[in-house]
Amino acid sequence: MSHLDNIPSTPGKFKMEKSPYINRLRLHSSLAKLTFWSFVFLGLILIFFFRSPSSNPLPSDLSRRSLRTSSWGGPAWEKRVRSSARVRARNGISVLVTGAAGFVGTHVSAALKRRGDGVLGLDNFNDYYDPSLKRARQALLERSGIFIVEGDINDVALLKKLFEVVAFTHVMHLAAQAGVRYAMENPGSYVHSNIAGFVSLLEVCKSANPQPAIVWASSSSVYGLNTKVPFSEKDRTDQPASLYAATKKAGEEIAHTYNHIYGLSLTGLRFFTVYGPWGRPDMAYFFFTKDILKGKSITIFEAADHGTVARDFTYIDDIVKGCLASLDTAEKSTGSGGKKKGSAQLRVFNLGNTSPVPVSDLVSILERHLKVKAKKNIMKLPRNGDVPFTHANISSAQRELGYKPTTDLQTGLKKFVRWYLSYYSGGKKASG
Ligand SMILES: NC(=O)c1ccc[n+]([C@@H]2O[C@H](COP(=O)([O-])OP(=O)(O)OC[C@H]3O[C@@H](n4cnc5c(N)ncnc54)[C@H](O)[C@@H]3O)[C@@H](O)[C@H]2O)c1
Numbered sequence: 067m068s069h070l071d072n073i074p075s076t077p078g079k080f081k082m083e084k085s086p087y088i089n090r091l092r093l094h095s096s097l098a099k100l101t102f103w104s105f106v107f108l109g110l111i112l113i114f115f116f117r118s119p120s121s122n123p124l125p126s127d128l129s130r131r132s133l134r135t136s137s138w139g140g141p142a143w144e145k146r147v148r149s150s151a152r153v154r155a156r157n158g159i160s161v162l163v164t165g166a167a168g169f170v171g172t173h174v175s176a177a178l179k180r181r182g183d184g185v186l187g188l189d190n191f192n193d194y195y196d197p198s199l200k201r202a203r204q205a206l207l208e209r210s211g212i213f214i215v216e217g218d219i220n221d222v223a224l225l226k227k228l229f230e231v232v233a234f235t236h237v238m239h240l241a242a243q244a245g246v247r248y249a250m251e252n253p254g255s256y257v258h259s260n261i262a263g264f265v266s267l268l269e270v271c272k273s274a275n276p277q278p279a280i281v282w283a284s285s286s287s288v289y290g291l292n293t294k295v296p297f298s299e300k301d302r303t304d305q306p307a308s309l310y311a312a313t314k315k316a317g318e319e320i321a322h323t324y325n326h327i328y329g330l331s332l333t334g335l336r337f338f339t340v341y342g343p344w345g346r347p348d349m350a351y352f353f354f355t356k357d358i359l360k361g362k363s364i365t366i367f368e369a370a371d372h373g374t375v376a377r378d379f380t381y382i383d384d385i386v387k388g389c390l391a392s393l394d395t396a397e398k399s400t401g402s403g404g405k406k407k408g409s410a411q412l413r414v415f416n417l418g419n420t421s422p423v424p425v426s427d428l429v430s431i432l433e434r435h436l437k438v439k440a441k442k443n444i445m446k447l448p449r450n451g452d453v454p455f456t457h458a459n460i461s462s463a464q465r466e467l468g469y470k471p472t473t474d475l476q477t478g479l480k481k482f483v484r485w486y487l488s489y490y491s492g493g494k495k496a497s498g
Pocket residue numbers: 164165166167168169170171188189190191192200217218219220239240241242243244245258259263283284285286336337338339340341346
């Protein structure tokens with residue numbers, strides 16, 4: 067709205083000589099004003115009619131957000147919600163999965179459904195990366211009876227409605243603005259989804275009856291500029307290197323307060339570079355594959371003084387096992403009607419693979435699987451959020467979740483490449 071401030075204030079403050087020239091000017095200026103306001107009026111009408119939440123999923127300005135998805139509600143919709151969330155196994159749980167059309171969300175939803183749990187998805191299908199991939203994941207889940215409600219986690223009315231229709235025992239919260247570099251383009255989207263969205267979800271959970279237990283995705287990025295490896299949950303996390311990391315760290319602090327004040331059971335999972343089939347096109351292993359196949363050169367970063375950049379790559383199936391184990395070991399929230407009745411569980415776990423691999427090795431493995439040589443371009447790692455290495459200490463998850471990663475990068479990438487080739491050979495194009 068700042069352009070409105072640039073309109074000069076009302077003329078006529080200054081005494082002006084009467085002259086035909088001035089009169090003509092006045093006439094001219096009132097005509098201009100009339101035209102201007104007609105345009106503003108017309109513009110407002112157009113905005114009113116054409117601004118639908120689904121066509122405008124990622125606003126940079128948070129203040130104009132008050133989302134109300136037009137497509138939810140009604141008996142048929144409620145029936146779909148109930149049927150998707152219906153528990154089929156004895157002792158099964160009913161889970162609201164946010165970010166269900168995302169990479170991790172799709173895999174977790176499918177795994178829960180396979181073992182007979184009730185699953186309802188929620189996703190706003192934003193276009194941070196190619197939404198057609200999200201639609202394809204949605205179609206995949208639909209075939210196993212999972213309904214993904216299209217909406218934003220900031221839409222409190224929608225969230226409340228979902229909890230009215232289904233008494234979810236658990237929430238698997240995976241909706242977020244991911245990616246480190248994108249924060250320089252659209253910082254508001256991180257605040258919107260990772261902070262405001264998380265708070266609105268927790269607000270609804272704390273008032274729900276019964277309160278669900280919540281498992282949510284934090285990130286290894288909270289370790290920031292740490293140099294002591296491997297990273298343990300007790301290590302300092304007050305030096306984030308990106309806005310993304312800062313919002314994930316903020317989420318952990320926010321989780322603490324909702325646990326403390328309202329008795330919500332909360333488990334934060336610090337994922338370490340997750341990869342696999344149906345993965346995210348904004349991640350290096352994914353766009354390296356795309357570019358190698360196109361014969362386009364890829365940029366490999368090296369750390370200062372020619373050090374290697376390495377990541378603790380974790381295969382999606384291992385992450386899914388960690389998520390399910392977290393849900394299964396989550397204790398009940400203790401509050402009710404928004405009031406705390408006793409202390410509740412609060413946990414944080416690293417979910418990594420514990421074997422960092424240099425990015426140059428990642429490229430060699432891809433070259434072998436793709437049977438194409440990569441054109442490489444070596445560059446210094448820019449100081450815009452990426453850290454030189456990550457390495458998880460998973461002894462805590464091992465002990466309390468029975469978490470034990472079993473897929474090495476070589477094996478996992480083979481599965482990724484097989485998926486990639488078959489997905490993008492059906493006439494679909496890789497993008498992003
Ligand atoms: N993949 C990784 O390597 C990795 C590493 C560390 C942490 N994480 C975290 O794990 C979680 C899942 O990541 P992913 O890789 O599946 O990412 P993803 O982008 O594929 O999935 C996130 C999904 O959430 C949806 N979403 C985003 N904002 C939303 C909002 N405001 N309301 C409703 N839906 C919204 C998106 O449309 C997307 O489908 C995220 O919290 C991410 O930060 C992922």
